[in-house]
Amino acid sequence: MSEGRVINLNFRHALPAPLLYVGFVDYYGPLDMRSHSAHRHGHYQFFAVTEGRFLFVPESGREIWLDEGDVIVFRPGLLHNWHVEPDAVCRTFMVFFDAIPDGVFGELGQRLAQDAAVGHRTFAISLLGAAPMLAALRAECEQSKPMSNAVVYGLTMAFMAFAVRQSAPGAAAEPVGGFASPLAAALEFIESNYAAAISVRNIAxxxxxxxxxxxxxxxxxxxxSPMRYLNNHRIDKAKVLLLYSPFRVAEVARQTGFRSPHYFNRAFRTATGITPGEFRAGKFNRVKGKGE
Structure with a gap:
């Protein structure tokens, strides 16, 4: 079993105000990782856990565990530290942004800035409802396309609005905006059946x-496309098995829906730039589209 690694997937182009940074950080144990010291940021931070658990420790010293689907927003200047569980996978999405003026984007700025006296607020969201937006954001970060900054800006603002809506009492766990229920149903089906031999027709x-x-x-x-999304989803699941299971590469391929070890090896190299064996050995520095 290899050493743990951290993979950053950042959107590398300028974004319109108020956004300053949008990106994903994936933590693969075994590792015992904390921020080097308590620190502050000069901007608001929106932080969502999409898999695993993450520990946030504000200046009060009270430990706040964030589970899958939890979001925390904290104000500029808040002294804090953080910790990732060892021997686990934790995937996160984060946004740094400046204050949103009143009246812009409705109540979004006011709602994100609530609890300023405490310095932070936490709430839970439906990852099923958020899945289309997160998948689209990850795709834009992985491969820049024409007008990516406009797409990432729109998706990020929509995702933060979705999260704030979900925090309201009695909110329904539905997608926001144009993310129709067929797409959410398709993503849920892929999550439950990625190891099987499924086709576009099955998903549709x-x-x-x-x-x-x-x-x-x-x-x-x-x-x-649906099949490329399915393939990338299988690759993500295979990464976890390569790091945490004793299975041979052929068995990892079988459990993640690839029809043969040869096809799995080729698909994995196409997606990451390295072979499954190299990934298991910890050679992450060559993973395409991802940098520290």
């Missing part, structure tokens, strides 16, 4: 749309 049937319409939805909202 579960989503209640035609294969052509499903492909249109994926390309419009996630920026890729």
């Amino acid at each position: 049937d579960q989503a209640g749309v035609s294969p052509t319409r499903l492909t249109e939805l994926f390309r419009a909202h996630i920026g890729t």
